[in-house]
Amino acid sequence: MNQYVIIVAGGSGQRMQSVIPKQFLELAGKPILFHTLNKFVQYNPEIDITIVLPEYHINTWKELIKTHNYPVKHTIVCGGEIRFNSVKNGLNAIPNEGLVAVHDGVRPLVSLETIHKCFIDAELYGNAIPCIPIYETVRRVTDMNSRLEDRSALRLIQTPQVFKINLLKQAYNQSYKPQFTDDASVVENMGEQIHLVEGNRENIKITDPLDLVLAQAILKNFELV
Amino acid sequence: MNQYVIIVAGGSGQRMQSVIPKQFLELAGKPILFHTLNKFVQYNPEIDITIVLPEYHINTWKELIKTHNYPVKHTIVCGGEIRFNSVKNGLNAIPNEGLVAVHDGVRPLVSLETIHKCFIDAELYGNAIPCIPIYETVRRVTDMNSRLEDRSALRLIQTPQVFKINLLKQAYNQSYKPQFTDDASVVENMGEQIHLVEGNRENIKITDPLDLVLAQAILKNFELV
Numbered sequence: 001m002n003q004y005v006i007i008v009a010g011g012s013g014q015r016m017q018s019v020i021p022k023q024f025l026e027l028a029g030k031p032i033l034f035h036t037l038n039k040f041v042q043y044n045p046e047i048d049i050t051i052v053l054p055e056y057h058i059n060t061w062k063e064l065i066k067t068h069n070y071p072v073k074h075t076i077v078c079g080g081e082i083r084f085n086s087v088k089n090g091l092n093a094i095p096n097e098g099l100v101a102v103h104d105g106v107r108p109l110v111s112l113e114t115i116h117k118c119f120i121d122a123e124l125y126g127n128a129i130p131c132i133p134i135y136e137t138v139r140r141v142t143d144m145n146s147r148l149e150d151r152s153a154l155r156l157i158q159t160p161q162v163f164k165i166n167l168l169k170q171a172y173n174q175s176y177k178p179q180f181t182d183d184a185s186v187v188e189n190m191g192e193q194i195h196l197v198e199g200n201r202e203n204i205k206i207t208d209p210l211d212l213v214l215a216q217a218i219l220k221n222f223e224l225v
Numbered sequence: 226m227n228q229y230v231i232i233v234a235g236g237s238g239q240r241m242q243s244v245i246p247k248q249f250l251e252l253a254g255k256p257i258l259f260h261t262l263n264k265f266v267q268y269n270p271e272i273d274i275t276i277v278l279p280e281y282h283i284n285t286w287k288e289l290i291k292t293h294n295y296p297v298k299h300t301i302v303c304g305g306e307i308r309f310n311s312v313k314n315g316l317n318a319i320p321n322e323g324l325v326a327v328h329d330g331v332r333p334l335v336s337l338e339t340i341h342k343c344f345i346d347a348e349l350y351g352n353a354i355p356c357i358p359i360y361e362t363v364r365r366v367t368d369m370n371s372r373l374e375d376r377s378a379l380r381l382i383q384t385p386q387v388f389k390i391n392l393l394k395q396a397y398n399q400s401y402k403p404q405f406t407d408d409a410s411v412v413e414n415m416g417e418q419i420h421l422v423e424g425n426r427e428n429i430k431i432t433d434p435l436d437l438v439l440a441q442a443i444l445k446n447f448e449l450v
Contacts, residue, residue, distance in 0.1 A: 138380065148406075153366045202435065210443070
């Protein structure tokens with residue numbers, strides 16, 4: 001099946017205390033978004049890439065491409081007001097057949113193995129979502145109290161989330177609901193079962209200065225394959 | 226109230242792929258455990274420190290103290306087979322009055338503010354447990370499926386967990402149960418309400434090589450106060 005990836009890079013960078021939106025911040029000398037795109041090209045040089053960016057960041061992105069002579073071919077699509085609309089706009093730019101990965105632009109440390117597993121299992125099950133276990137003790141906050149929660153059944157969800165394209169397009173025809181925090185939750189809302197695969201712990205989402213420092217340290221010390 | 230801390234350093238270092246147990250590994254030129262102890266001394270130079278170590282690591286610890294001329298006074302107690310027994314042994318070494326913090330030896334990046342909040346609130350509520358929110362999407366694994374979980378009510382639990390000493394001693398008189406993954410769960414099992422306070426995100430537990438790299442990066446880039 002043909003492989004597509006929609007890279008959602010809609011963040012305005014407010015939590016990062018930076019005027020540069022976080023997906024353009026430098027990580028080991030390159031904008032974060034270059035690292036992210038490179039991973040998918042490394043996985044499959046033929047993959048079809050769409051980047052969803054807020055309209056007011058598109059020129060910055062084009063200038064970064066020019067400055068760095070960045071060679072990776074991709075389609076640019078305007079983002080919506082919220083992530084749900086951004087993904088929807090991305091989906092409108094791709095055909096109906098094949099598999100599509102939806103990936104956070106600020107997750108440059110996804111491993112090739114995680115991407116591979118997601119595409120393989122999505123072809124079998126219709127969808128595949130990477131996750132990692134929780135090692136810390138977990139509690140659930142109640143009105144005035146809190147209680148111990150069994151962490152063994154809980155998983156932290158990552159991206160890329162890979163789907164058969166027609167399934168994801170159908171899901172995004174639904175109206176938006178506040179509990180849609182990722183793409184799997186949109187698909188699940190149609191009654192579909194969600195298939196989990198093992199992600200990689202280094203695949204953090206860079207949303208604040210601490211994350212950026214952690215990402216730099218990981219990139220310097222580990223080879224992600 | 227008098228302040229005590231029991232530092233549990235019972236890990237044998239198997240996940241770290243290292244012959245040196247993880248609490249003795251170097252972080253910025255010093256054993257991790259020195260960093261951890263220093264934090265509590267910085268918070269309160271008068272705090273009474275007990276370290277619980279596996280019997281077969283006590284000599285290594287004493288040699289590290291000699292080599293580094295490490296000046297911080299503390300009591301050394303032999304650990305038990307599991308964490309529950311180690312904490313119990315630590316409690317036997319301290320009096321019945323005052324407040325006691327139980328802290329993981331491999332959490333050197335706790336902030337002084339987190340320690341402070343826990344002691345303040347434990348005096349008011351009998352116990353105080355630091356926690357942080359979960360920013361990732363969370364799913365719950367079921368038999369053949371998984372479903373979206375509301376993350377807003379979930380918290381990741383850290384240490385130091387601070388208690389009135391008589392309360393914690395009473396709790397540790399119970400028989401061990403497998404769900405006792407921390408001290409709060411032991412106290413909760415007696416019917417006590419658990420009081421949560423805000424922890425600090427940097428306060429990670431160093432259990433594998435990735436954690437060690439992250440801890441080094443945090444120490445180098447952030448001033449924890």
